[in-house]
Amino acid sequence: MDETKEALIKKYRSNIYFGGRYFILFGVWSVLRILMMFMMNREFAEQIFSGVDLSEIDESLVPLVYSLTFIIAFVIAIVIHLIIGVGAIRYSRDKGHRRFFLFIAVFALVVSVIFVPMNLVEADKIDATVIASMMVDATMAYLLFDMVYSAFKLKNLIGEGRG
């Protein structure tokens, strides 16, 4: 294998590795975002439970229901980030050939891309927090795109190497 191809393989493996690592860290952001949406945005919380008749539930259990909903949302967010992140790290180190994480990454990419302008649509006024949120979503979208693109290029290079 020539030096250029070896260098490109190292580069794409590195991109996938760091993409995976930072996507796991971005899981913290996703969790914080869900928390902020539930805690600070009362209308959002009411929307979530709009289809549920809470009057039938014992009043003392309502906080428990809210808490369980948050926890389930957190866990789903973290699990998605871990599947993509750990899958990417293993793939970059040649310890796993399964590219299942890529399908979830593509889905997450599409969602991230949609979320970027949604920040503007949903906001009452465009302030620093909205801009910051947009930038984080844009960064996450770029990270996922780079991971998917690098995985695609890596597959082609390794496939070429094997003839």
Add this chain to the structure above:
Amino acid sequence: MQEDFHYYATYCAAILAGYSHEESMDISYSSQFVDRCSKTLLLRINAPLNAATTQLQLEMMDARTDIVGLQDITRIWASFHFLPKDLYAVKQGHPKIYMNKYRLICGPDSDLVKSTVENAKGKTLQAAGIAMHVLADTWAHSNFAGTPSLVINNTTDDFAEIVSKDGTESERKIKFRHSPGTPDDIENNIYTNSLYQGSENAIMNLGHGRAGHLPDYSFVKFKYLPAWNEYRYLIKDNPSDYMKAFGQMIYAMKYLRGEEAEFETGRYADDVIAPYKERIDAIIRKRQLIASDDWRDFGGELSGTAPEEFDETRYQGEYCSTSDKEATFLGHFINAAIMHKGMVCDHIYNSGNPLAGFVWKRIVKKI
């Protein structure tokens, strides 16, 4: 490089170039003093601070890394320890802010090292010593830049020593730890390097910190991945480079003495080294943390007088007690250092690179 090469090996090279024992001592002392002449020392002897040729670790910890601080750091390190190889290097697809740092990457046989040696011609022995320090470091410190830069000076932890046995080469993994107080374990390939810092201008990203002392050990040939080399391995062959550095020093000093008409890069006084090549090669390739004893013994055999041990304070009393400071040993050193720094920084500035600031030319011309 360390004291073994900057002091004792430079002494040996000066003797082989034809200098007397006393002249060789002055040259080698000046060469090693480049690694000691910090602002702290200059303050102690009331000398001009712009003559600083190095920075102590404590000074670097306190150094600012805004544009003024970066210029201060770059002026010292790029001038004396990481002389740039090509101030007009081209690399497609990179912005000017990257290229300013890329163009400060050190390397041997450059136009700047030619200017360095030529500028020392007809000047003091101290100027010759400074030139030899700078010349030697272009070999040891090649592929690193004398400015804090993550994107240039960072490396991965993928280092391997290339070991030759019975004509075949194999690789031994090098492990790094951050333990500045512990000596490097050369038998088990465990070395100390600087901590990773993700900030582009962090002081830990100055020079070859990320590779630890590997560039300063003459015995080691190793491969690694520098940040600037686009994921390509670089092989650093210290035994070969140190031999060339030694040969080039002899050739340069013969030029300074007038035995050579001009100084050309790419020439290494092979004819002078030839009778001693095996001995020099053995010293360079001997697996040890510092080769001072071997070089000192060699120097003693060449001149008949063993070179004295380096004493940083030797000339400070003379400098402090006289009113005519420029006539003292350190006075000559200080003038030569300011002149050399001005020359290098002027070249860097004229290449369109602001990282070393600019030079007050009237002051330079007066010296």
